[in-house]
Amino acid sequence: MRKPGVLYLLILIGLAACEAPKNELQSLTGDWQFSQENDSIWYPSKVPGTVQTDLLALDKIPDPFLLNNEDSIQWVSEKNWRYKRQFSVSEATLQKTKHFLKFDGLDTYAEVYLNDILILSANNAFRSWEVDISDAILSENRLEILFKSPDSIEKAEASKLEYELPETPRVFTRKPQFQYGWDWGPTIKTMGIWRDISLVSYETVRLKEAFLQTTSLTDTLAEITAHLSLEALEYEEISVEITNNNTGEVFKSSFEVSAAQTEYTVPLSITNPKLWWTHNLGTPYLYDFTIQLKKGQTFIESISKKIGLRTIELITEKDTLGESFYFKLNGKPVYMKGANYIPQDIFLPNVTLEARTKLLDDVARSNMNTLRVWGGGVYEDNAFYDLCDEKGILVWQDFMFACAMYPGDAAFLENVKQEAIDNVKRLRQHPSIALWCGNNENSEGWHRWGWKDGKTEAQHQEIWNGYYAVFNHILPRVVDSLHPSVSYWESSPKYGRGDERYQFEGDAHDWWVWHDGYPFEHFEAQIPRFMSEFGFQSFPSHEAIRYFTEQDSIDLNHPAFASHQKHARGFQLIREYMERDFPVPENDSDYVYVSQLLQAFGIEKAIHAHRRAKPYNMGTLFWQLNDCWPVVSWSSIDGLGNWKALQYKAKMAFENVLISAEQKNDSVAIYVVNDTFESLAETTTFTLLDFYGNVLYENEFEAECLPNSSAIIYTLALKELSIDPTFTVLKIAFGKHVYLHYFVKPKDLKLPRQEFHSKIERNDSGFLITFKVAALRKNVFLSVTEKGFWSDNYFDMLPGESKTVQFYTESDTITNLNIKSLADFYTNYEAIPPIDYNPCNI
């Protein structure tokens, strides 16, 4: 055998020297086994996952998204479950001094055994846990986790109290609260290893965390302090290199680390910094940093951090009308527009990066610049916030408490404190985080929802003390100490709608519409400073209905709706509102379409009213963006990812420049709302057209709008124009921005019926459909059998207008192209005869 050369040996020695101090991370996710406690049979399982998804993969439970299967899987969370796996550790790794097991998410009551030794009892799905296993680790290991049913634990906790906390039993368990059933979600209490598990091994020192905190920011300089948490076993000299990968600059520092100290800082700076903006106001610019830990020249470990340079302030100042509530981004007031976000799947580990990316792309392309991560869900995965950072979307982040009163005992409070520390630390680097908010509607519920009834004064005091400890003490302190650049807000809303002040101070949830049955016009009458919730239900897409009813035809009496409409009065409210404003179709499939138009009509009205009221109102977030399964709900994007009519309408209503019309008595005030920081001057035209395209009135002039403002540019006196309001539309064009205003409710319009002619062409992205219409077509709705995305849908077309719509699909064909519009559903007037006109020559 040839002897190795000297050079070769030297390289080997060199490599060994390099390798030795390198810290290691071994993922323990992937293939596990699971079984019901006391059962001797073990089955394969996928980690991260849940017991329910594992059982589903084995066909041991029916798919809870379908039919009323939700009911038949309730037994799962009543049982205890075991998970196990073996893992080997190489001799080299075993030689290292320290070994930790890191659990990023255990759902929820878990006993963790390593080689039959209990190493952890976990009780909070929102926390991450680290256990030092240096003394227990072997070269072959057995990891086993027993998940206990939350039911008996909650019962035991509840029995310790002399009164019932509102929304018992879920309040005792720190896991996503929506899993106990919500008015849009099934009751499925998941259990299992829902995030990563890893083994961390190191020799002498490790970089546990890094936080790059901007300490000052001017046009010419950003000063940043890198806070490094280092864990060292003994006195050691180490060096840190922090590289700004955007500029190539390297910042070096050396430390003498020891077991006695864990926090170290390194000063950094960026000259002529580029700021992070929301996508609608600039570029969401990110700097990419690498932090390397070295001993001499030997690499130990590195962490990457993307940071955005921006300031964000919540401004709450008394004024003549009440108290302001708005955000300044980089010193400028920013109008926040978007929606409330709920978990994308009841089974949280099932949410793929692709699904997250698609949803957040939808958000950005719909001109939304803000999402509220609602408190009944989850502190989302890092990937969610990475995408928000990249796409320039601000996040109003609730802590995970919703619509309930929570315990106030010392153990609970400590648990909550650790949860807050974990999550604020995990998320504070993200420039997208704009606010930390204590809870969703707990305060409103306590003051307004009858929760105090039947309890003594002393009990009221005790419950409120618990509330106070969490939301006015623990959480604000955690935010203040760990993420001081972002504000804390106690509860959303500040005041419930029963308290007059809701219109003048803080953020508001306006559920007069929907829950209290008020007409949509109410949105225009009472406008708060910041509307953080308001909404209206609609049916999901035909595809979603077919999916959960498991049949091809659309049947709204299908028994599966028993579990896919969670609001007791939901169907009745949809009908009542539809009867007020829209024609009510008899056919179920058409009813679905009109329910979506109805939702879009109401929410669009609200968004316009809120934005017109700028700067009194500085934010509008409708309830709710998405679903966690296919269901009838307030969402604008259904559980299968399909855009409802609302998403298309919201996209237009959220454009930076909005043309809006407010009709009062006999006049119509025309507004331009400008969210940009530039003043606008445009040629403006008003055209009154009848539905056949005859011009009844036209006016053109130059109009201006100041930066970041809302202003009336013209008021039209209707009395002076003798028009038939049922057969006339007002087209307002401010430069390229166009808005159509109708003078009566959709149900009172006299819409012409006409044959629809279209031309279909194939292109690289799917299909192009071209139309031209002779008379007005309102809410044109296109559908085909194949899965895909319409670039536009539910749109209006003016007489003589042509339009081309892209259908993005991977399918080679499209079948059953169906085109309908609102004119198809009127029964209360004599239909205007169809026009025989075929502009596409097909």
Ligand code: BMA
């Ligand atoms: C809001 C939310 C949710 C609920 C929605 C619709 O109050 O916070 O609790 O799903 O109303 O009812």
